[in-house]
Amino acid sequence: MRKIVVLGSTGSIGRQTLDIVRAFPDEFEVIGLAAGTNTKLLKEQVAEFQPAHVWSAAAGAEEMVTLPRVDQVMVALMGSVGLTPTLNALAAGKQVALSNKEPIVMAGKLIKDFEALYGGRVLPVDSEPSAIWQCLQGEDNEILRILITASGGPFRTTPLEDIENVTPEQALRHPTWKMGQKITIDSATLMNKAFEVIETHWLFSVPWERIEVVVHPQSTIHSMVEFADGSVKAQLGPPDMRLPIQYALFYPQRLPNSMIPRLDTSISHSLNFDPLEPNRYPCFSLAIEAARKGGTYPAVLSAADEVAVQAFLDGKIGYGGIHHLVEQTLSEHDSLPGETAEEVLQADAWASARAFELASG
Ligand SMILES: NC(=O)C1=CN([C@@H]2O[C@H](COP(=O)(O)OP(=O)(O)OC[C@H]3O[C@@H](n4cnc5c(N)ncnc54)[C@H](OP(=O)(O)O)[C@@H]3O)[C@@H](O)[C@H]2O)C=CC1
Ligand SMILES: CC(=O)[C@@H](O)[C@H](O)COP(=O)(O)O
Ligand SMILES: [Mn+2]
Numbered sequence: 001m002r003k004i005v006v007l008g009s010t011g012s013i014g015r016q017t018l019d020i021v022r023a024f025p026d027e028f029e030v031i032g033l034a035a036g037t038n039t040k041l042l043k044e045q046v047a048e049f050q051p052a053h054v055w056s057a058a059a060g061a062e063e064m065v066t067l068p069r070v071d072q073v074m075v076a077l078m079g080s081v082g083l084t085p086t087l088n089a090l091a092a093g094k095q096v097a098l099s100n101k102e103p104i105v106m107a108g109k110l111i112k113d114f115e116a117l118y119g120g121r122v123l124p125v126d127s128e129p130s131a132i133w134q135c136l137q138g139e140d141n142e143i144l145r146i147l148i149t150a151s152g153g154p155f156r157t158t159p160l161e162d163i164e165n166v167t168p169e170q171a172l173r174h175p176t177w178k179m180g181q182k183i184t185i186d187s188a189t190l191m192n193k194a195f196e197v198i199e200t201h202w203l204f205s206v207p208w209e210r211i212e213v214v215v216h217p218q219s220t221i222h223s224m225v226e227f228a229d230g231s232v233k234a235q236l237g238p239p240d241m242r243l244p245i246q247y248a249l250f251y252p253q254r255l256p257n258s259m260i261p262r263l264d265t266s267i268s269h270s271l272n273f274d275p276l277e278p279n280r281y282p283c284f285s286l287a288i289e290a291a292r293k294g295g296t297y298p299a300v301l302s303a304a305d306e307v308a309v310q311a312f313l314d315g316k317i318g319y320g321g322i323h324h325l326v327e328q329t330l331s332e333h334d335s336l337p338g339e340t341a342e343e344v345l346q347a348d349a350w351a352s353a354r355a356f357e358l359a360s361g
Pocket of ligand 3: 126127128196
């Protein structure tokens with residue numbers, strides 16, 4: 001029995017995690033659930049899974065993840081709120097299935113340091129890092145290049161002059177994946193892809209210059225690894241997060257699950273690759289630059305983006321404003337080394353407040 005806690009159980013990843021638990025009732029005991037404001041769904045989940053611990057705010061979740069009887073923690077929270085529970089779970093030696101990518105963006109080195117220090121383990125869930133992880137199984141060879149695939153989002157072919165003024169409704173129409181609102185907007189701007197470059201750098205210790213992004217509109221190949229001899233390994237599957245979630249929860253076992261769709265080879269499939277157009281996605285290079293500068297810039301990047309996306313969804317700024325707001329906040333930041341959780345959280349708080357001021361002014 002895997003004794004699991006699910007943080008963000010009412011969200012897109014949280015609900016799909018509980019689908020996996022439902023599919024293997026003899027394999028899991030749900031010890032705790034935590035969510036934000038969707039108390040109706042949380043109550044239904046509590047009635048079904050009977051967890052001993054429930055929180056409808058992140059604060060309590062920070063302690064729940066350290067309970068001695070917990071083996072696995074699924075962190076499916078959205079945004080920076082996932083950082084402290086992730087660090088706490090690792091400090092308590094737990095297996096952390098980490099879907100929530102913002103904590104790795106904010107504090108990738110710290111998360112890896114906690115893993116090494118306390119014996120906890122990060123298990124990637126995001127589909128691209130999961131694909132890379134799967135391609136690396138059994139490999140002890142030098143990685144020449146990681147190729148992260150990007151759908152290109154809903155504005156991949158939109159005339160450049162029209163992109164500045166697209167609406168939230170248009171930006172929320174992701175071409176291949178059904179996800180929460182924040183990551184869907186990040187996919188449109190390609191901030192999500194930059195976050196995945198950052199995840200890849202930290203999770204697999206790959207130098208920045210060996211990580212590339214390729215536009216692949218079908219989202220059938222979830223990422224690829226090229227080795228020294230030129231061989232490229234790829235992981236494929238229909239765009240459904242239940243597969244990477246299940247892979248992380250049962251690693252290294254692969255179990256059959258009829259709920260997960262199979263790749264349909266009875267119909268024709270195209271697998272296209274296109275180069276990334278930097279002008280179309282200004283957030284991408286902005287984010288990579290902040291990541292490579294290091295210190296607390298990545299934490300500021302993540303916090304400013306979180307505020308900017310919400311401001312766009314709330315109609316306070318236009319789509320083009322997301323990039324400007326993040327750039328402005330980064331440019332005003334005096335970076336700290338970012339080697340402790342306190343420094344990272346301090347930068348996060350500063351950037352959230354500053355970006356909020358800029359969005360409101
Ligand atoms: N969705 C996907 O397919 C993928 C998502 N990811 C990453 O996984 C994470 C989750 O994404 P997704 O599931 O789409 O997001 P959702 O917005 O669908 O869900 C977020 C979850 O976090 C909870 N939550 C948000 N803020 C708080 C808070 N302050 N305190 C407590 N709980 C909170 C929400 O609770 P409530 O709804 O009750 O308010 C909800 O359960 C993100 O980091 C995303 O980038 C990565 C790859 C794919
Ligand atoms: C499902 C998942 O992992 C998302 O992060 C996905 O990558 C979004 O698609 P794009 O960012 O490629 O548009
Ligand atoms: Mn992804």
